[in-house]
Amino acid sequence: MVLSLRSVSKYYETAEGPLTVLRNIDLDLGTGESLALTGESGSGKSTLLHLVSGLDRPDEGRIEVGGRVVSELDDRGRAALRRDVVGIVFQQFNLIPSLNVASNLGFHAALAGRSNPAWEKQLSERLGLTPLLDRYPEQLSVGQQQRVAIGRTLAARPSLILADEPTGNLDETNGDAVMALMLELIAETGAALLMVTHSTRLAARLDRQVKLTAGRIVT
Numbered sequence: 001m002v003l004s005l006r007s008v009s010k011y012y013e014t015a016e017g018p019l020t021v022l023r024n025i026d027l028d029l030g031t032g033e034s035l036a037l038t039g040e041s042g043s044g045k046s047t048l049l050h051l052v053s054g055l056d057r058p059d060e061g062r063i064e065v066g067g068r069v070v071s072e073l074d075d076r077g078r079a080a081l082r083r084d085v086v087g088i089v090f091q092q093f094n095l096i097p098s099l100n101v102a103s104n105l106g107f108h109a110a111l112a113g114r115s116n117p118a119w120e121k122q123l124s125e126r127l128g129l130t131p132l133l134d135r136y137p138e139q140l141s142v143g144q145q146q147r148v149a150i151g152r153t154l155a156a157r158p159s160l161i162l163a164d165e166p167t168g169n170l171d172e173t174n175g176d177a178v179m180a181l182m183l184e185l186i187a188e189t190g191a192a193l194l195m196v197t198h199s200t201r202l203a204a205r206l207d208r209q210v211k212l213t214a215g216r217i218v219t
């Protein structure tokens with residue numbers, strides 16, 4: 001099992017009192033499996049991704065990722081988790097503006113001690129980035145930036161990829177093409193995928209689908 005959540009709950013303090021965002025969530029994801037997480041705006045999808053990646057902590061319950069108990073890790077342990085085990089593809093890319101495409105592509109792999117020039121070359125070719133390797137993020141279209149963000153995550157070969165609306169900034173045709181390529185490449189690396197999407201059409205392309213409603217999972 002790459003990911004397991006047991007009785008995970010998360011609350012936020014608000015001016016109106018405590019808000020329960022996730023209630024008693026149980027969820028498992030096996031090696032190489034892909035799961036789509038859907039749900040209305042505000043249902044807790046991003047919060048769940050933040051907890052799994054160690055960007056935020058649950059108030060109750062246990063989260064295990066790649067054999068590490070995330071809910072018990074300190075800040076250093078959670079940073080190491082994101083460096084070594086988990087790869088994140090955000091809707092807003094988070095590319096490094098001062099680095100060119102080639103350096104952005106290899107950045108996480110280098111941090112994780114898993115630089116592999118042959119794999120990076122293959123990724124840049126298959127993602128159509130080879131002619132763009134010397135450019136900087138601001139010189140790229142949105143679709144090109146998204147392909148760099150996907151390549152950067154895959155280059156580091158994480159065991160679990162978390163993606164938050166990874167094609168949300170692309171039109172349907174480009175979004176579908178990038179999604180197909182992303183799923184193909186992820187399948188080749190054997191990574192598991194947990195993807196947040198509003199689109200039931202995209203969700204249907206993954207192995208399993210779960211829906212969050214008022215902080216609970218409905219399948």
Ligand SMILES: Nc1ncnc2c1ncn2[C@@H]1O[C@H](COP(=O)(O)OP(=O)(O)OP(=O)(O)O)[C@@H](O)[C@H]1O
Binds near residue numbers: 021
């Ligand atoms: N730091 C915070 N403090 C208080 N409330 C928060 C905080 N972060 C999120 N929330 C609330 O938690 C709920 C879940 O937010 P979350 O971002 O996880 O939803 P989501 O399903 O990802 O929504 P969307 O699809 O719109 O991105 C929302 O009601 C939101 O207002």
